[in-house]
Amino acid sequence: MFKFSCFTILSLFLVILLSSFNFIPSEAAYGRSNSSGNITVKWDVLQWTADGYVSTVKIYNFQRNRRIQAPGWGLGWTWAKKEVIWNIVGAKATRKGDCSRFKGNIPLSCSKNPTIIDLKPNAPYNKRIANCCRGGVLSSWFGYRPHSVSAFQISVGNAGTTNRTVRMPINFTFDAPGAVYTCGPSKIVRPTKFITADRRRFTQALSKFLYS
Numbered sequence: 274m275f276k277f278s279c280f281t282i283l284s285l286f287l288v289i290l291l292s293s294f295n296f297i298p299s300e301a302a303y304g305r306s307n308s309s310g311n312i313t314v315k316w317d318v319l320q321w322t323a324d325g326y327v328s329t330v331k332i333y334n335f336q337r338n339r340r341i342q343a344p345g346w347g348l349g350w351t352w353a354k355k356e357v358i359w360n361i362v363g364a365k366a367t368r369k370g371d372c373s374r375f376k377g378n379i380p381l382s383c384s385k386n387p388t389i390i391d392l393k394p395n396a397p398y399n400k401r402i403a404n405c406c407r408g409g410v411l412s413s414w415f416g417y418r419p420h421s422v423s424a425f426q427i428s429v430g431n432a433g434t435t436n437r438t439v440r441m442p443i444n445f446t447f448d449a450p451g452a453v454y455t456c457g458p459s460k461i462v463r464p465t466k467f468i469t470a471d472r473r474r475f476t477q478a479l480s481k482f483l484y485s
Contacts, residue, residue, distance in 0.1 A: 278311035278335070310336035310414075312447055312454065314348065317464060318439065325356065325432035326439060330389075331404070332423045334411040339452065345409010346423065347448040349388040353440035356432045358382040363396075363405030364389045364425035380430060388446075391423055402426050409449075 313333045318326045332348065334341055347367075357380035358366055370384030391409035392400060400406075404424035412420040433439030445456040 278313040309338070310334075312336065312346075312449075314445070314447075316441075316459075319426075321434045322428065322430070323434075325359075325429040325434065327426065327428050329402075329424060329426050332411070333414060334421045335414045337413060337415050340413055340416065341409065341411035341449045342451065343408055343410055344450065345391050345407075346411065347388050347390050347409070347446075349386060349446040349448070350442035351386050351444040353443055354432065356442075357430045358387060359428040359430045361389065361428070362400055362426040363402040364391050364427075386444075388448075389425065389427075391425070 313335055315331045315333070317329045317331075319329055320327050330348075332346060357370075357372070357375075359380050361381060366382040366384070367388045367390060368382060368384035368386070370382055370387070372379050372383040375383070392406040393408050394406055396406045402424060404422045407420065407423065409423070410420075411423055412418070414421040441459050441461070443458075445459065447454040447456060
């Protein structure tokens with residue numbers, strides 16, 4: 274798994290103060306806001322596929338006094354290689370890109386710099402996963418916690434199929450109404466453990482990246 278976080282100007286000051294205590298976020302996005310805290314994105318690789326992997330991406334609003342309002346968040350990045358998006362559940366890509374090199378089975382997006390946005394609350398059931406489909410609106414973690422997380426699942430192709438060959442996306446961006454964010458580098462962290470539906474056993478992601 275990898276993750277990164279996005280900070281306001283006030284939050285940046287807090288990070289500088291805390292850095293002497295070895296609290297250094299892996300990826301910071303700085304903007305203009307009256308809110309402390311950050312936006313953290315976790316990217317868990319759940320399974321390998323023939324040409325890539327399936328990942329669950331979660332966005333956490335750890336800003337203390339800021340709610341992400343409609344029309345909601347937009348998450349963007351640059352692929353490290355020539356990756357494509359085969360499918361997304363719980364969100365959608367806004368850019369198709371140039372898929373002319375593909376014949377027959379065409380990816381959902383071939384953009385080198387995709388941008389992902391949340392689905393609306395009326396999204397079809399087969400396009401939904403847990404914590405999706407609120408139109409990009411996020412409550413604060415310190416307010417209504419159940420709605421402070423947004424998630425989507427993404428199937429990536431033309432990518433590595435092992436922890437040694439997969440490459441983290443770079444140059445992440447996070448857009449939301451009323452604030453400007455700038456994101457730094459990500460880091461690899463311990464994979465997330467998931468409890469099964471019957472709540473009797475745990476499964477673990479294969480890889481995890483953290484942006485904060």
